[in-house]
Amino acid sequence: xxxxxxxxxxxxxxxxxxxxxxxxxxxxxxxxxxxxxxxxxxxxxxxxxxxxxxxxxxxxxxxxxxxxxxxxxxxxxxxxxxxxxxxxxxxxxxxxxxxxxxxxxxxxxxxxxxxxxxxxxxxxxxxxxxxxxxxxxxxxxxxxxxxxxxxxxxxxxxxxxxxxxxxxxxxxxxxxxxxxxxxxxxxxxxxxxxxxxxxxxxxxxxxxxxxxxxxxxxxxxxxxxxxxxxxxxxxxxxxxxxxxxxxxxxxxxxxxxxxxxxxxxxxxxxxxxxxxxxxxxxxxxxxxxxxxxxxxxxxxxxxxxxxxxxxxxxxxxxxxxxxxxxxxxxxxxxxxxxxxxxxxxxxxxxxxxxxxxxxxxxxxxxxxxxxxxxxxxxxxxxxxxxxxxxxxxxxxxxxxxxxxxxxxxxxxxxxxxxxxxxxxxxxxxxxxxxxxxx
Amino acid sequence: xxxxxxxxxxxxxxxxxxxxxxxxxxxxxxxxxxxxxxxxxxxxxxxxxxxxxxxxxxxxxxxxxxxxxxxxxxxxxxxxxxxxxxxxxxxxxxxxxxxxxxxxxxxxxxxxxxxxxxxxxxxxxxxxxxxxxxxxxxxxxxxxxxxxxxxxxxxxxxxxxxxxxxxxxxxxxxxxxxxxxxxxxxxxxxxxxxxxxxxxxxxxxxxxxxxxxxxxxxxxxxxxxxxxxxxxxxxxxxxxxxxxxxxxxxxxxxxxxxxxxxxxxxxxxxxxxxxxxxxxxxxxxxxxxxxxxxxxxxxxxxxxxxxxxxxxxxxxxxxxxxxxxxxxxxxxxxxxxxxxxxxxxxxxxxxxxxxxxxxxxxxxxxxxxxxxxxxxxxxxxxxxxxxxxxxxxxxxxxxxxxxxxxxxxxxxxxxxxxxxxxxxxxxxxxxxxxxxxx
Numbered sequence: 001x002x003x004x005x006x007x008x009x010x011x012x013x014x015x016x017x018x019x020x021x022x023x024x025x026x027x028x029x030x031x032x033x034x035x036x037x038x039x040x041x042x043x044x045x046x047x048x049x050x051x052x053x054x055x056x057x058x059x060x061x062x063x064x065x066x067x068x069x070x071x072x073x074x075x076x077x078x079x080x081x082x083x084x085x086x087x088x089x090x091x092x093x094x095x096x097x098x099x100x101x102x103x104x105x106x107x108x109x110x111x112x113x114x115x116x117x118x119x120x121x122x123x124x125x126x127x128x129x130x131x132x133x134x135x136x137x138x139x140x141x142x143x144x145x146x147x148x149x150x151x152x153x154x155x156x157x158x159x160x161x162x163x164x165x166x167x168x169x170x171x172x173x174x175x176x177x178x179x180x181x182x183x184x185x186x187x188x189x190x191x192x193x194x195x196x197x198x199x200x201x202x203x204x205x206x207x208x209x210x211x212x213x214x215x216x217x218x219x220x221x222x223x224x225x226x227x228x229x230x231x232x233x234x235x236x237x238x239x240x241x242x243x244x245x246x247x248x249x250x251x252x253x254x255x256x257x258x259x260x261x262x263x264x265x266x267x268x269x270x271x272x273x274x275x276x277x278x279x280x281x282x283x284x285x286x287x288x289x290x291x292x293x294x295x296x297x298x299x300x301x302x303x304x305x306x307x308x309x310x311x312x313x314x315x316x317x318x319x320x321x322x323x324x325x326x327x328x329x330x331x332x333x334x335x336x337x338x339x340x341x342x343x344x345x346x347x348x349x350x351x352x353x354x355x356x357x358x359x360x361x362x363x364x365x366x367x368x369x370x371x372x373x374x375x376x377x378x379x380x381x382x383x384x385x386x387x388x389x390x391x392x393x394x395x396x397x398x399x400x401x402x403x404x405x406x407x408x409x410x411x412x413x414x415x416x417x418x419x420x421x422x423x424x425x426x427x428x429x430x431x432x433x434x435x436x437x438x
Numbered sequence: 439x440x441x442x443x444x445x446x447x448x449x450x451x452x453x454x455x456x457x458x459x460x461x462x463x464x465x466x467x468x469x470x471x472x473x474x475x476x477x478x479x480x481x482x483x484x485x486x487x488x489x490x491x492x493x494x495x496x497x498x499x500x501x502x503x504x505x506x507x508x509x510x511x512x513x514x515x516x517x518x519x520x521x522x523x524x525x526x527x528x529x530x531x532x533x534x535x536x537x538x539x540x541x542x543x544x545x546x547x548x549x550x551x552x553x554x555x556x557x558x559x560x561x562x563x564x565x566x567x568x569x570x571x572x573x574x575x576x577x578x579x580x581x582x583x584x585x586x587x588x589x590x591x592x593x594x595x596x597x598x599x600x601x602x603x604x605x606x607x608x609x610x611x612x613x614x615x616x617x618x619x620x621x622x623x624x625x626x627x628x629x630x631x632x633x634x635x636x637x638x639x640x641x642x643x644x645x646x647x648x649x650x651x652x653x654x655x656x657x658x659x660x661x662x663x664x665x666x667x668x669x670x671x672x673x674x675x676x677x678x679x680x681x682x683x684x685x686x687x688x689x690x691x692x693x694x695x696x697x698x699x700x701x702x703x704x705x706x707x708x709x710x711x712x713x714x715x716x717x718x719x720x721x722x723x724x725x726x727x728x729x730x731x732x733x734x735x736x737x738x739x740x741x742x743x744x745x746x747x748x749x750x751x752x753x754x755x756x757x758x759x760x761x762x763x764x765x766x767x768x769x770x771x772x773x774x775x776x777x778x779x780x781x782x783x784x785x786x787x788x789x790x791x792x793x794x795x796x797x798x799x800x801x802x803x804x805x806x807x808x809x810x811x812x813x814x815x816x817x818x819x820x821x822x823x824x825x826x827x828x829x830x831x832x833x834x835x836x837x838x839x840x841x842x843x844x845x846x847x848x849x850x851x852x853x854x855x856x857x858x859x860x861x862x863x864x865x866x867x868x869x870x871x872x873x874x875x876x
Binding site: 074075077078079081082083084085088112115116119120223279281282283284285286287288308311312313314315318321322324325326328329330331332333334335338339377378379380382383384385386389390393394396397398399421424425428429431432435436 | 512513515516517519520521522523526550553554557558661717719720721722723724725726746749750751752753756759760762763764766767768769770771772773776777815816817818820821822823824827828831832834835836837859862863866867869870873874
C-alpha cells in the first residue's frame with residue numbers, strides 16, 4: 001500500500017483513550033485521514049509514500065485545539081496591559097474596536113492569528129467575534145480548522161449597528177457557512193449573561209438548536225458578575241443560564257472562574273462544556289478557577305488562550321504549562337492537573353468540548369490527520385524521560401517544526417507554507433500604525 | 439572612533455533608572471564594556487567597528503539574570519512530575535542524586551544548563567549545588583557570568599561525605615574561585631534553616647562575611663516549614679534566621695513564599711535580598727508568595743527558575759510572564775506587578791539581589807556588555823506597541839537571536855557558538871540512559 005504521506009522516526013503521543021505512547025511510530029495518511037498508525041519493527045523500513053516526513057526522533061502528537069479565541073484581536077496585542085478591567089475595556093479596547101474594526105482589518109488580524117496558531121502547533125480554534133463572516137473567510141483561505149461564532153450582544157456592534165438584528169444576523173451567518181467548508185463550522189456566541197437580555201439569550205440558543213450548531217457564551221468570569229447575579233437574580237450566572245434553558249450538550253461555557261459546587265453539578269447534569277483560560281483569567285485578575293474540583297466531574301473541559309489582547313499570545317504550550325502549575329499552587333496539592341490530564345485538555349477533551357471528538361483530538365485511524373511534530377533535539381528538551389511531561393512543562397510553541405491540517409502541510413521545517421507570512425505582518429503593521437496614531 | 443562591535447537598528451530597552459527606551463539605538467562596545475549608547479540620527483550611518491550586528495528592527499536588551507538555579511539538575515528534567523514533595527524528593531530526586539551525581543555528570547548537566555540559558559537570553563545565573571567546583575569549571579569554560587554557591591547541608595552530600603566538613607569544604611571552594619575568573623563569583627549556599635543546624639548556619643554566614651561573598655539560603659518555601667518553625671521555635675523561618683544574625687545585605691533569601699508582614703519588615707531592615715521563583719513554587723505546590731506586598735518594600739527582588747527538575751526549563755521569559763500574571767490573579771488586582779517591574783526583576787533588580795548591579799543588569803555606558811537581541815519579526819510578536827509588554831507577555835526564550843557576555847558573542851543567529859551543542863546533548867543523553875535504567 002502506498003500512502004499520500006508517511007511520518008516516521010518519532011515518538012507518537014496518541015492521546016487515545018489508553019493514552020498510548022508509541023516509540024519508533026509510523027503514521028500513514030490517505031485522503032487527509034490517518035490510514036495507519038503503528039510501531040515500526042526495528043529493522044523494517046517505513047512504507048512507501050508520495051511524501052515522507054522524518055520526525056528525527058522527536059514527538060508526533062495531535063494538533064492542539066484552542067477552545068477560546070477572538071482572532072482579530074491580535075491587532076491589539078499589548079496595546080494596553082496592567083490596567084483595571086473597566087479602564088482596559090472602556091478606554092482602550094472598545095474605542096479601538098469602534099474605530100479600527102472593519103472587514104479589511106478583521107481579515108488581516110485573523111490571518112495573523114492563524115499564522116501564529118499554526119506555527120505554534122494549534123490546528124483548530126473555537127472563536128467568537130463580530131464580523132465573523134470575514135473571520136470565517138480568512139480562516140477558510142488560510143486552511144486551519146475552526147468553529148467560528150458570530151457575536152451576539154445587546155449593544156451596537158461592528159457589522160450589526162442595530163442590536164435588534166443581532167440574532168437574525170447570527171442566523172444568516174450560520175446558514176451561509178453551514179456547508180461551505182469541510183474545516184469550518186459556524187456557531188453563535190452570546191457575549192455574556194449580563195450584556196444579552198433573557199430574550200436575546202433564549203432566541204440565540206433556540207437558533208443554535210434549530211441550526212444544529214455550538215452555542216458559546218462567556219460565563220462566570222469575574223467576581224463582579226457573580227455578585228451582580230446574586231444581587232439581581234438571587235442566582236449564580238450558571239444557575240441563571242440554566243433557568244433560561246441555555247445549558248445543554250451543545251453549549252460551551254467560557255471561563256467559569258466563579259463556580260460553586262451546585263454550578264458544577266448543573267453543568268455536568270446538562271452535559272455542557274467548559275473552556276478554561278487560565279492566562280487570561282490571571283492577566284485580567286478575574287481570579288483562579290476551581291479547576292481541580294471541576295475536573296472531578298464528568299464535564300469536557302478544553303483549554304483556551306482567549307483573545308491575545310489579554311494573554312498576550314496564542315501559544316497553547318505555554319497555556320498548558322500555566323494550567324498544570326496554577327491549580328497546584330492554589331490548592332497546595334502537587335498531584336492535581338497532571339501532565340496527562342492537561343495534554344488531554346488541549347487535545348481530545350477540547351475536541352469533545354466543541355463537538356469535534358469524532359474528527360480530531362487524538363491520533364487514531366480514521367480520524368483527520370491534524371498532526372504536529374515537535375523537534376526535541378534542543379537543550380531545553382534534553383534529556384527526555386516522559387514525552388507528555390516535555391510537552392506540558394518544557395516545550396513552547398517555537399519547538400513545533402511541522403504541522404498539518406486534514407493532510408495539508410501548513411508548516412514544514414518551521415516555515416509557514418499556508419500563506420505569505422511577510423505580507424500578513426506588513427499589513428498588520430500598517431493597521432497598527434493607524435491604531436497607534438489614533 | 440572604531441569599536442570592537444556595534445549593534446544597531448533596534449529598539450533599546452535600557453532598563454536604566456529612567457526605564458529609557460531608545461528607538462533606532464546604537465551600542466558601541468570596546469574591551470567587553472558598553473562604550474557608547476545613544477539614538478542614531480535618522481540619516482546617519484552607524485559608527486565603524488570590527489564587527490557589526492544588525493538588530494533588524496528588533497529589541498536590544500540587557501541579558502537576563504536568573505537568581506536561582508541548580509544547574510546540574512537539567513539531568514533530571516521531567517524525571518518525575520506531579521508528585522507530593524516528599525515522594526518526589528525521597529523516591530526520585532535524592533536517590534538519583536546519590537547514584538548519578540559525580541564530577542563528570544555535574545559537568546555535562548551544567549554545560550547543558552548553560553547552553554539552554556544562553557540560547558534563551560540568560561547571561562548570568564546565581565546557582566547552588568554540591569560539587570560546585572565542577573559546576574564552576576564548566577560555567578567558566580562555557581563563558582557565561584555566574585555567582586556559584588557551594589551547598590552546605592548537615593547530611594552526607596556528593597563531594598562532602600562527612601557533614602562536619604561542610605563549611606570547611608565551602609571555604610576551600612570559595613578561596614579557590616575567589617580571583618580565578620572575571621565572570622565567576624563564588625558563594626556559599628546553606629540548604630535550608632531546617633537542614634542546617636544553628637551552628638552550621640552561623641559558621642557558614644561567618645565564612646561568607648570573612649571571604650566577602652554572597653550567602654544564599656532557601657527560606658520560607660513551604661507551609662510545612664513555616665508550621666515547623668512556629669511549633670519548634672515560636673518564630674517564623676525569617677525571624678529565626680534573623681535571630682542567628684544571618685540576614686544582611688549579602689544574603690539572598692530564596693523562595694519567601696510564606697512571609698508575614700513582620701518578616702518583610704525584617705528583610706527590608708537588614709537590606710537582605712529575595713529570589714522569587716513562581717513556577718517552581720507553583721509546580722511543587724509550595725504556594726503563592728505575597729509578592730505584590732513584598733514589592734512595596736525597599737527590597738531587591740530577582741526572578742529565578744529554580745532547578746529545572748521542578749520547572750521544567752530555565753526560560754526566564756516564561757518566568758516573567760508567569761510572575762506578572764500570577765499575582766494579579768491571587769490579589770484580584772490587574773495593576774500589580776506590571777510589565778516594567780517584572781522586567782526589572784529579571785535584569786537590574788536581579789543584579790542588585792546578587793550584588794552585581796555595578797557590573798550588569800541594565801544597558802548603560804561603562805557596564806559590561808551582557809546583551810541580548812530579540813527578533814520580533816514573528817507572528818506572535820506583531821504588532822508591537824510597547825516593547826516591554828512583548829518581552830514579558832508575548833515572547834519566549836526561542837525568540838532570542840544573538841547573545842553576548844562581556845563582549846563575547848555566545849549565540850549568533852540563533853546558533854550556539856560557545857560550545858558544541860550536539861556533543862553536550864549526546865553526553866547528557868548517555869547519562870540519562872543510565873538514570874532511566876537504574
